[in-house]
Amino acid sequence: MITVNAMGDACPIPVVKTKNAIASLKGADVVETLVDNEIAVENLKKMADQKGYKTTSEKLEEGKYRVCIIVENVVDNVEKKDGDGGKFCDCTPEKESNKVVVIRSSVMGEGDPELGKVLLKGFIYAISQQKDLPKTMLFYNGGAFITCEGSQSLEDLKALEEQGVKILTCGTCLNHYGLTDRLAVGEVTNMYEIAEKMTQASLIVSP
Amino acid sequence: MTEEIVFCKGGGCTAKLGPDLLSHVLGKIPRGEKDPDLLIGYDSRDDAAVYQITEDTAIVQTLDFFPPMLEDPYLFGQIAAANALSDIYAMGGTVKTALNILCFPEKMDLNILGKIMQGGAEKVIEAGGTLAGGHSIADADVKYGLSVMGIVNPKQIYANDKGRPSDVLIFTKKLGVGLVCNANRVGQAPKGAMEEAIASMTMLNKKAAEISHRYEIHACTDVTGFGFLGHLSEMINSSISAEIDSISIPVIKGAMHCAEEFLLTAAAQRNRNHVAERVTFSKYIPFAMEELLFDPQTSGGLLFAVQKEDAAAFEKELREAGMPAAIVGRFTEKKEKDIYVN
Numbered sequence: 001m002i003t004v005n006a007m008g009d010a011c012p013i014p015v016v017k018t019k020n021a022i023a024s025l026k027g028a029d030v031v032e033t034l035v036d037n038e039i040a041v042e043n044l045k046k047m048a049d050q051k052g053y054k055t056t057s058e059k060l061e062e063g064k065y066r067v068c069i070i071v072e073n074v075v076d077n078v079e080k081k082d083g084d085g086g087k088f089c090d091c092t093p094e095k096e097s098n099k100v101v102v103i104r105s106s107v108m109g110e111g112d113p114e115l116g117k118v119l120l121k122g123f124i125y126a127i128s129q130q131k132d133l134p135k136t137m138l139f140y141n142g143g144a145f146i147t148c149e150g151s152q153s154l155e156d157l158k159a160l161e162e163q164g165v166k167i168l169t170c171g172t173c174l175n176h177y178g179l180t181d182r183l184a185v186g187e188v189t190n191m192y193e194i195a196e197k198m199t200q201a202s203l204i205v206s207p
Numbered sequence: 208m209t210e211e212i213v214f215c216k217g218g219g220c221t222a223k224l225g226p227d228l229l230s231h232v233l234g235k236i237p238r239g240e241k242d243p244d245l246l247i248g249y250d251s252r253d254d255a256a257v258y259q260i261t262e263d264t265a266i267v268q269t270l271d272f273f274p275p276m277l278e279d280p281y282l283f284g285q286i287a288a289a290n291a292l293s294d295i296y297a298m299g300g301t302v303k304t305a306l307n308i309l310c311f312p313e314k315m316d317l318n319i320l321g322k323i324m325q326g327g328a329e330k331v332i333e334a335g336g337t338l339a340g341g342h343s344i345a346d347a348d349v350k351y352g353l354s355v356m357g358i359v360n361p362k363q364i365y366a367n368d369k370g371r372p373s374d375v376l377i378f379t380k381k382l383g384v385g386l387v388c389n390a391n392r393v394g395q396a397p398k399g400a401m402e403e404a405i406a407s408m409t410m411l412n413k414k415a416a417e418i419s420h421r422y423e424i425h426a427c428t429d430v431t432g433f434g435f436l437g438h439l440s441e442m443i444n445s446s447i448s449a450e451i452d453s454i455s456i457p458v459i460k461g462a463m464h465c466a467e468e469f470l471l472t473a474a475a476q477r478n479r480n481h482v483a484e485r486v487t488f489s490k491y492i493p494f495a496m497e498e499l500l501f502d503p504q505t506s507g508g509l510l511f512a513v514q515k516e517d518a519a520a521f522e523k524e525l526r527e528a529g530m531p532a533a534i535v536g537r538f539t540e541k542k543e544k545d546i547y548v549n
Contacts, residue, residue: 011473047469192491
């Protein structure tokens with residue numbers, strides 16, 4: 001066990017000292033940090049939580065607290081050894097396909113925007129007629145207009161939603177175009193979910 | 208043995224007493240008889256007191272001071288003054304006079320004192336006000352700020368909590384100065400972050416306030432020590448909740464990195480403890496973004512609730528005037544929680 005004395009230290013110093021102590025560990029161990037206020041205890045616990053370490057804490061006396069951080073895994077500190085021995089990666093294709101359709105503009109293709117609108121309406125209709133439907137449809141930037149009142153594709157999108165397709169529109173985009181009250185199908189999402197859906201897709205379809 | 212006098216021990220609005228502590232004490236203070244001309248006092252959680260003197264004139268009165276959050280006394284003076292002046296702008300007022308408030312160790316170099324006051328005076332002049340005097344105390348640590356008097360038309364006061372459902376929220380500065388100054392104090396601020404934080408803290412909210420008078424503003428506050436969510440929570444009334452689009456929040460370069468490295472302030476944790484139960488974070492919000500939204504700001508931006516139809520034009524005009532202003536969310540009808548962060 002390593003003891004870090006952070007009595008009398010103002011935030012962020014207790015966390016900085018404790019992080020340094022954890023970084024110096026050579027194997028699984030416990031780092032005990034002494035601090036003089038409860039807020040420092042909470043900040044230490046937040047850091048440990050985010051790093052996936054278990055903690056215990058107790059008040060020793062008035063103005064003296066102890067936080068113990070149990071570090072079980074020190075891969076960050078120790079260089080990984082090669083030749084982990086006979087492990088192969090699983091290359092079987094996923095049975096469950098996770099197709100994501102991304103609509104990033106209110107038109108399809110470049111050229112005459114009037115034509116582009118007609119094409120996009122046709123594309124969304126065609127998607128709704130596919131045997132193998134996408135799991136998710138993402139709408140961002142100009143694409144946000146397609147899920148809002150006044151869009152020519154609302155019926156097709158509602159039909160898709162009824163069949164279990166998740167229709168998600170970027171909230172930042174709705175705000176930007178003043179469309180927040182006009183969303184007519186699906187749910188609002190944010191960039192974190194958009195990024196997650198796209199990175200976890202087995203196939204991204206974007207007209 | 209004489210103890211070394213340290214100029215910066217981590218100050219700015221991170222030095223504010225925690226909101227929990229304050230509410231506890233304020234509830235027990237005797238208020239005296241109610242004066243009908245006191246339009247805004249501490250019944251509401253507003254930024255300044257407003258006292259009506261004629262039909263179309265009211266006085267706005269505010270006071271703010273704190274210890275240094277950086278080593279340069281001249282910049283500290285500018286920042287402390289910009290921060291104190293901001294409360295007048297947050298009420299919709301115009302700055303008229305200011306008084307210095309100063310605590311200074313007798314043994315410290317008087318040139319430092321001169322630089323602090325020079326920085327402060329320059330900001331008062333930039334605000335269009337007059338520095339009319341002040342008061343100083345010999346103390347163990349440096350503290351500086353202003354008591355400011357401004358005027359406002361009582362019909363045009365920006366209250367904190369008069370927002371309406373469907374109002375759009377616009378914020379005029381970047382978040383993250385607390386995290387960056389805190390990291391800087393332990394020598395770990397990312398390159399360029401401190402420069403951006405200083406530029407943000409020394410900028411007056413004057414221009415933002417002037418532009419705002421051309422639009423229909425329903426509520427306004429300045430975001431300082433209680434952090435973005437703390438001050439937003441003070442804008443919530445019984446008929447509205449707020450939805451924040453976290454990806455739209457303007458952020459000081461490097462501030463997210465400071466949070467990812469756990470260079471956390473005590474004040475941010477106090478803010479979290481105070482307001483977290485009124486907030487729902489969507490499951491996708493990363494830890495660093497949560498910390499940013501609780502980060503105490505020194506001389507932070509104005510947060511406006513503007514009528515929906517005006518939002519795009521207001522945002523555009525602020526940006527054209529050189530501010531990193533952004534539409535960051537909106538008010539909705541009252542929901543279960545007061546604030547939703549998406």
